[in-house]
Amino acid sequence: MSDHQSIDGPQLLDERAGDAALDAPNYDNEFDAIVVGAGLAGSAAALTMAKQGLEPLLVERGLYPGAKNVFGGVLYTPTIRELVDLDAAPLERYVAEKRFSMLSHDDETAISLKPGEWHREPHNDSYTVYRGEFDAWFADQAVEAGATLVTETTVTGVIREGGDIVGVETDRPDGAIRAPYVVLAEGGNSLVSEGAALKSTESRENIAVAAKEVLEFPERSGVIEDRFRLVGDAGVSYQYFGEGAVGEAYGGGFIYTNGDTVSVGVAYSLEDAATKRQSPEETLNLFKSHPAVAPLLRGARTVEYGAKTIPEGGAESMPDLVHDGAVIVGDAAGLVLNNGVHLEGTNMAVESGYYAGTAIVEAAERGRTEASALESYPERLEDSFVVQNLERYAWLQDRVEEDRELLFEQLPRAIADASSEYFTMDRRPKEMHAKAAKQRVFDTLGGWKGATKLALRYRKLVK
């Protein structure tokens, strides 16, 4: 028996798949390239190729593009905006406020950022979206440019001739499809790339597990605007750290506002989930119940529960991106920056898909498929914000891991205690409270010496 709501028969199958996917026509050698996965990276690659006159086939295992996707909640659009008309896209809200919160067991210490500029277009290129809607729309843009999309079709492996990748196997009858180029955009759970020995399975120390709910407020309209102090299409991105957010684990909680729902979730080290016996569901429940979080969610009803793993290995975990006849993009290539301050991935997915698509167009013009002919993809990626940002923060995760107890437990508690002390209302002079507050933080850091050491250890953050 399934606990899920079942789908009633084939009438609900997505129309975009049409008869094409169901009848499995022979696509062998009909296309210039096969893109495995119609997420952001795959559709960006297909769109880029189609715009340059190639005919890519976009293969999606879900009922529609985005059907299998879950993300934290913010789509970053600097490159998408160059590729498509975003005014027509299904966006939920632009991010007008970023808020960083330290949670101890029952304290909150927060910093809120609301630059006025974010209210003006392009809104710092940061929007909340539903991937189920946005990815379907984005894939449609690729189709309008000339790509062909098949859904409900799972790629099960690559076809090799000699050492070259010359196509893919699918789960359709006579499901082998050949094409000169294969773009592996299958996401972090990259079974095809791993099965083809193009990358190894990421160790669990480099994987985060995320559990998320989309909540609505059935009792009255306008509650999101009221509760998050929003006007019009403005929205918020709230990030939470510390033991009140995800217990003893390395990671954080988040709240994002959509049009008429909020997304709330936790994402933290899979290693911690395993060794500290901290289940995603229980961690999510505790986060939602924190005194600083619960009032934001009061009266909400769950409309969707989801879970996903996030590859967080960073620059060191990136596999070889080009192979003879194939490229790897997006989450499959480990292109996620999740360091606490910046939580990015959608921009990197689009950027990698764009460069990979461009490299294939150039190689196709010369009739070449070998890895060296596709080298402009990793080269452009190296020169772009994608690899530069990943490398910039490569040291941070290890560093934070070493300082974890101080950063996520002791310091949040000390700062909360210090601010409580500093603003204590009694008949003693302020000077006493200020001194005591300062002492509380300093004791935790290990005095001037400790504070200086800590600042030195993290100086690269502001370099």
Place this chain on the structure above:
Amino acid sequence: MSVSPQVPEIENDSMEDRLYTVKYEDPGDSHLNVKVASICADSCETADCVSICPADVWRREDGEGVPTIAYENCLECSSCRFACPYDNVSWEYPKTGAGVTYKHG
């Protein structure tokens, strides 16, 4: 005035109700399995698959033996695949569009 902090009661859905919010089509057979049953039965004491699963797919009777797999609960997050210290989880994508379908995601 009350001295205890006033925190609104958050009513979290049960796992069953949570999973009910996700559309699901049964592929007919499990896309998840264990590779070698004896590894679970004889070597594994921690059952990390059970503690990390966000959807209550993996369960172990009396804390030992080969876990049962409620694959119909699976949200396809792949946590179990990465978490198993024995690399003993066999994971395939559900076939032909089956499995979970997220509306929001």
